[in-house]
Amino acid sequence: MFDRFFAVCRPPGRSGPDSYCVRNSADPWTSRARPTFLYLIYLVILLCVVGAVIGIWWPDHVATAASNLTNLLMAIPESLWWLFGARYLG
Incomplete structure (x- = not known):
């Protein structure tokens, strides 16, 4: 069943299934x-x-903005970063 599907999807000269x-x-x-x-x-x-x-508007220093950005980006689960990287690179 899958061989037939991949044979139809596979472009000429390619040996495996991909995003094609x-x-x-x-x-x-x-x-x-x-x-x-x-x-x-x-x-x-x-x-x-x-x-x-x-976050800059309330704190006194720009270093707080960097800390805010780090905290916000660290709140994103690592699995989503891996998925994003895999999908972005193809």
């Missing part, structure tokens, strides 16, 4: 899943940076 199958899938959700996840992670990173900048 996902790009040419008839299912529209498959082609939208990767960009949506990347945009969501971009939004989380942007919100962390904005949160750190907003």
Whole structure:
């Protein structure tokens, strides 16, 4: 069953399944899943940076902004960072 699927998805000259199958899938959700996840992670990173900048208004020093940014980024689970890196690199 899977051999037939991979044989159909595999481009000429390639030996294994890859994202070629996902790009040419008839299912529209498959082609939208990767960009949506990347945009969501971009939004989380942007919100962390904005949160750190907003943290400047109340503290006295800019070092607090760096601490705020570190704390906000460390709140994101490590598994999501690994998933983001894997999906970003393909």
